[in-house]
Amino acid sequence: DGEGMRAVVAALDALATDPYPAQSFPWGQMQRLRVGKYRIMYIVEGDLVTIDRIDRVSGS
Known part of the structure; x- marks a missing residue:
């Protein structure tokens, strides 16, 4: 899904x-x-943003 990415x-x-x-x-x-x-899903710690995961939403 190129457009989605x-x-x-x-x-x-x-x-x-x-x-x-x-x-x-x-x-x-x-x-x-x-x-x-x-x-x-991501975590914000001060100025740092850490990506935990990227999931495809079920049913989409």
């Missing part, structure tokens, strides 16, 4: 400047961001 890469780039976009939600100690058919 391009959207994921763009979202990852945007997290560098805004780790808490309006579309993200807290998930335990992580943040969860839905990008099209994908879910990005």
Whole structure:
């Protein structure tokens, strides 16, 4: 899914400047961001954003 992955890469780039976009939600100690058919799970520690995983959303 090339188009979907391009959207994921763009979202990852945007997290560098805004780790808490309006579309993200807290998930335990992580943040969860839905990008099209994908879910990005990541941790924010100060200025560091660590991507935990990128999953395809079931049913999509």
